[in-house]
Amino acid sequence: MYASELAEEEEQQKKRAPWGVIALVLLTGLALIRNGSGEFDVGPPQPASAAAADTHARTGTFAKSAPQPLPYSVVDRVRIPAIQVDAPVMPVGLDADGWVDAPPPDDPNLAGWYTGAVSPGEKGTAVVVGHVDNRLGPAVFYGLGALKKGNRVEVQRKDGKTAVFEIYGIEVFAKSTFPGDRVYGNKGTPELRVITCGGGFSKQHGYDGNVVVFARLLEVR
Numbered sequence: 001m002y003a004s005e006l007a008e009e010e011e012q013q014k015k016r017a018p019w020g021v022i023a024l025v026l027l028t029g030l031a032l033i034r035n036g037s038g039e040f041d042v043g044p045p046q047p048a049s050a051a052a053a054d055t056h057a058r059t060g061t062f063a064k065s066a067p068q069p070l071p072y073s074v075v076d077r078v079r080i081p082a083i084q085v086d087a088p089v090m091p092v093g094l095d096a097d098g099w100v101d102a103p104p105p106d107d108p109n110l111a112g113w114y115t116g117a118v119s120p121g122e123k124g125t126a127v128v129v130g131h132v133d134n135r136l137g138p139a140v141f142y143g144l145g146a147l148k149k150g151n152r153v154e155v156q157r158k159d160g161k162t163a164v165f166e167i168y169g170i171e172v173f174a175k176s177t178f179p180g181d182r183v184y185g186n187k188g189t190p191e192l193r194v195i196t197c198g199g200g201f202s203k204q205h206g207y208d209g210n211v212v213v214f215a216r217l218l219e220v221r
Contacts, residue, residue, distance in 0.1 A: 044132050045146040046172055046198055046211070053169020053214040054149075067220045069190050070121035073159040075113040078128055080194075083143035083149040089155075091115045092129065100129050100195075108139040117184070120155040121163035121217060125184055125191045128155070132197040132207070141196035143169065144211045146221035153192060153215050165192045165215035172198045172209045183212055 051135045075089045092112035097099040103110040111130040118124035131139035172180060183193055193214040199209025 010158055039124060044142045044144070044196075044198060044211075046140070047145045047147075047170040051147070052151060052169040053171060066072065066189065067217060069123040069217075070119075070157075070161060070163060070220060071159075072119050072122060073157040073161070075120060075128075075155060078111050078156050078194075079154040079156070079157040080147070080151070081154075085140060085143070087111045087124075087130070087140045088127065089113050101126065102129055102131055105131055105134045105139075108134055108136065111140050119157065120165070120192055121157065121161065121190050121220065123188070123190055124186045125193060126155075127184070127193050127195065128153075129195045131210075141194065141211075144194065144196050144213060145172065145198055147213060152218065153194060153213070155192070162221040163190070163192075163217055164219045164221060166218040167213055167215045169214035170213075172211050174199060174209045176208075178210065183214075191215065192217070 003064070077087065078089050079086045087109045089111045090103055090113070092101045092103060092114055093116060100114050101112070103112040108131065111128055113119070114127040114129060117127050120128070122128040130141040132142050132144070133139050147167055147170050149167055149169065151167045153167065155163045155165070157163065173183070183195075192213075194213040194215070196211050197207035197209070198211035199207055203209050
C-alpha cells in the first residue's frame with residue numbers, strides 16, 4: 001500500500017468518533033436513509049416475515065470457526081451476488097438533519113459506507129447504505145428486500161481484503177419507530193447492516209420505512 005493511502009486511512013480512523021458517541025446519535029432513530037422517489041407502478045420487493053433476523057448469538061461450530069476481526073480500512077466495493085449488486089462505495093457521514101447521508105442520487109449504482117461507525121470486518125457493527133431508486137429507475141439496493149437468510153454480502157476493502165458476511169435476517173422497519181439499538185448496537189463481533197428505503201410510499205412523505213439486512217462476518221479473503 002502506498003504511503004499516501006496509509007496516511008489517508010490513519011487520518012480517517014482518527015476522525016471517527018468513539019462508538020458510544022455514535023450510538024447516542026444512531027439510537028435516536030434519526031440516522032436513517034430517507035431518500036427515494038417511489039415513482040414506479042411496482043415498488044421494490046419487501047422482506048418476507050420468515051426473513052426476520054434471528055437474534056440468538058452464534059453457537060457451536062460456526063461460532064468457533066468465525067474469523068478474527070480485521071483492522072480498520074477504507075471500503076472500496078460491495079457485492080451481493082444473489083441480487084446482482086456490484087457497486088463502488090463512497091464514504092458518507094450525517095447530513096445537517098442527523099440522517100445518514102446517502103450517496104448522490106444521480107448515480108444509481110453507488111453505495112455509501114457510514115464512516116461514523118466501524119469499517120466492515122472490524123469488531124462492531126458496520127453500516128452500508130444506498131438508494132432503492134431514483135427518478136430514472138431502480139437503484140443499487142432496489143432488490144434488497146428479496147434477499148434470503150444465508151445469502152452473502154462481500155465488502156472489498158482498500159487494504160486488499162474482502163470481508164464476506166452471511167445474512168441472518170432482512171426486515172423492514174417504520175421510520176417513526178425505528179429500533180436503533182437493535183439495528184446499530186455493537187454485538188461484540190464483526191457485523192454488517194445494509195440499509196435502503198422501503199415500506200409504503202407517498203408523494204408527500206416518500207418511503208415510510210427502511211429495509212435492513214442483518215449479516216455476520218463469515219470469512220475473510
